[in-house]
Amino acid sequence: MEVTSIRDLIPKSKHDLEAVDALREASLSSIIPILDDLLDWTADGNWPIAKPLADFLVSIGAPLKPAVQRVLQGDDGPFKYFCLHLIVAQWPRDLKEDFQKELLRLVEYPSDHDIAEELPEVAEEILATIR
Numbered sequence: 001m002e003v004t005s006i007r008d009l010i011p012k013s014k015h016d017l018e019a020v021d022a023l024r025e026a027s028l029s030s031i032i033p034i035l036d037d038l039l040d041w042t043a044d045g046n047w048p049i050a051k052p053l054a055d056f057l058v059s060i061g062a063p064l065k066p067a068v069q070r071v072l073q074g075d076d077g078p079f080k081y082f083c084l085h086l087i088v089a090q091w092p093r094d095l096k097e098d099f100q101k102e103l104l105r106l107v108e109y110p111s112d113h114d115i116a117e118e119l120p121e122v123a124e125e126i127l128a129t130i131r
Helices: 017-025 028-040 050-060 062-072 077-086 093-097 100-108 112-116 119-128
Strands: none
Touching (some): 028 050, 028 062, 062 077, 062 100, 093 100, 100 119
């Protein structure tokens, strides 16, 4: 895969596993501007690219927190579900703790969309790993 711009590293389709390989070769500082775009490709955990890309994003750690925060504060229930399941649940305890407020909100004050996507249950499972 030829990379002439950092935007070339954003997957082009849900099958673009070559992009994930190229991301592994890129420097962290170069991909920070596209983290939101990359996270978008994990919005449906059924896509072939979702799990390999999520695994890569988990390895980034703290720099991904603002992008995850935006997802969890949004209203896309399925995206929140996969973000919690594929990313937040896989992070080490210290990073999970940074999302305790959002996780508690999902458990205690879920929206109808959150309930439909079983977000309170997923959030409770994550909270149990940091208590």
